[in-house]
Amino acid sequence: MASTSRRKRPPNADLARLIENCGASHKSLALRINRLAGLAGVETDYSHTSVANWCRRGMIPRWPVPVLLAQALGERIGRPVPLSEIGMGDARTPAADTGLGFPRDRADAVREATSFWSFVNRRDFLTGSGFAVSAFSTPVTRWLVAPADEAADLTSGKQVGKADLDELKDAADEARRWDSKYGGGNWRASSVTVCLQERAAPLLRGSFSDEVGRDLFSVTAELSRMAGWTAFDVGQHEVAQRHFIQALRLARAGGDVQLGCYVLTTMAMQSLLRGFGTEAVDMAQGAFERSKDRAAPRVLAFTKLIEARAHARERDARAASRALAASEDLLGRADTTGGPEPVWIDFYxxxxxxxxxxxxxxxxxxxxxxxxxxxxxxxxxxxxxxxxxxxxxxxxxxxxxxxxxxxxxxxxxxxxxxxxxxxxxxxxxxxxxxxxxxxxxxxxxxxxxxxxxxxxxxxxxxxxxxxxxx
Incomplete structure (x- = not known):
């Protein structure tokens, strides 16, 4: 397949060095790129010769292949690979780390989330990093240190009111119903990302009191978690990871510790199903310990369930049984004591x-x-x-x-x-x-x-x- 650039270019030493260091053959790399392209709806037929041309002749393949190349390499070395690292930083793409940030400042967090939402619905948005469990490290650490921001009011644009919040809550409820029945690939569930960009993002830049702001950040966090879940369900793991990170940050902005616990538990579930059982155990245990005095028993019970599943993937029967028993005890407490519970945990x-x-x-x-x-x-x-x-x-x-x-x-x-x-x-x-x-x-x-x-x-x-x- 032809490249965009026909002019003579110097060899791409950065790409050649990275390929050599990760141990991938040109043939296996080309096959992986073709497979990733197929999953993205792009038809390609690259071979080992194509990869050699990118290295030795400095050729740059047509968009969006540079991000697929970076993704394939990122999978090999277990971390995000920006386009600049493979000598293709001038390719047409949003920043490779868009959606991976977890800013300390709330205003920066809103900009990070809304920037990601503006890109993720583009047909040509491919992150170029694949799923990398290491990308969760900073978000998880910062949430564990401070799971709730101190205030959530803002005076900026249009006034946000109860009707706006009700609309977002209805969208989240409907997405959950359709996802359960038809899977994450159904058109209704996938429309959550459109709702985030077109409805939630403008509201986050509006004016609201602390009480309204906390509700706004919480429901937007749940929408972002739902968008991540639907992406995860259809195999778009790198997009799902970014949605989960933004959901965790928005939950912190809303001071919603138990939603943050649930989001972090979902991140643990993605990690264990991607083969990172040990990291999943750490995330689930961290979510439980940080929230055990502030979350409803049913929320904590689900966290223990995912911990048990992670232990089982690691073939630790004793630890899995202990976590499962803890989940069962917490469920019994939830059924006995009653009390207010968030709607998103009613399935458990x-x-x-x-x-x-x-x-x-x-x-x-x-x-x-x-x-x-x-x-x-x-x-x-x-x-x-x-x-x-x-x-x-x-x-x-x-x-x-x-x-x-x-x-x-x-x-x-x-x-x-x-x-x-x-x-x-x-x-x-x-x-x-x-x-x-x-x-x-x-x-x-x-x-x-x-x-x-x-x-x-x-x-x-x-x-x-x-x-x-x-």
Whole structure:
């Protein structure tokens, strides 16, 4: 594929050095760029020769390939890679760190968030860094040090009132409902980013009292968290990470410690599902300790649940069981004592804990415990929680496979595909992929071959061993 620049350029020593240091071959790098481009809706066909031309002849590929190149390299070395570091700093793009900032000053925080929202809806916005758990370090540290700003009033533009807040709250509630039913890729859930740019951003630059300001920052933080969750659900992990960081900062601006706890817990969940279990444990424990005297028991219970899931991914059965027991105790306290709770935590109850416990023990390769917990989980109506039901069927089916029950496992796997074929969620497909990997001992069976063919044709899912790297 041709480059934008035809004039003779000096060799790109910065790019060549970075590629050598990260240990990537030109061929593997080209394949990864082609895959990232496909995910972004851009058709490319780069080869090792293309990468060599970028290094030796200083050629610059067409936009948005420079950010894809930076993203592929960032994945290799585990940190964001700005375009300037690969010798392509003059490529047309917003700053590579847009949305990663967690400013101490509230006004700077508003500028950071609104700048990110203005870019993220552009078709050509690709961050160029991929998910890097290290990008959470400063936001998490600063939130743990000071989870609430002292004041939230502002005298600037148009007066912000209750009707404005109600509109944003309705948008958040609707996005949660559609996300649960159809996944993060549905048009209604994805419209949250438009709401942030066109409705929330102007209000954050308006005039409001301290009371209104705290509500405004809180609901905007929840919208940003929801935008991050929908992006995470469809596999846009780098965009999700930036939304979560901005949600955490806005929660601090609103003095909403329990929402900050929830956002940080969500960040921990993203980290553990991206393979950073130890970091996820640290984030979940930090969220709990910083909020245990200020958050509702149900909020704290969810934080302990995610800690338990992170321990399970790290194969620490004792720590996972302790955290799970703590979550169950907190849920019992929430049900017994009552008291005010935020609307965004109303999904977490004993049936949800039991369903997640089944996943925890599946990860711990303890199928009997997983199936016992599943018996305690109430059935969820597929018309309301479509994605959740589909993922749970895949989880329980995998536990049956671990228990050497092929027929029962395949039945649940097929039911999972029936549901998830209607859902736009790469996260849900990951659960099906884990199920197909558990089928490996029976891959010669006709029924298994038929199922694998079905997952490839209907969901685009292949066994992990067959899937491309990255």
């Amino acid at each position: 109850h004993h049936a949800r804990l039991s369903a997640d416990a089944a996943e925890i023990f599946r990860d711990l390769k303890n199928p009997r415990a997983a199936l016992a917990w599943n018996q305690r989980a109430a059935a969820m109506p597929s018309g309301v929680f479509t994605r959740s039901v589909g993922m749970r069927l895949a989880i329980v089916g995998t536990a049956h496979l671990q228990d050497r029950e092929l027929d029962r496992g395949l039945d649940l796997g097929n039911r999972s595909v029936d549901i998830l074929a209607r859902v736009r969620s790469s996260r849900a497909r990951d659960y099906v992929r884990e199920f197909t990997t558990a089928l490996t001992p029976w891959r010669g069976e006709p029924a298994v071959r038929d199922f694998l063919h079905r997952t490839r044709t209907e969901l685009g899912v292949r066994r992990s061993a067959d899937a491309p790297a990255g």
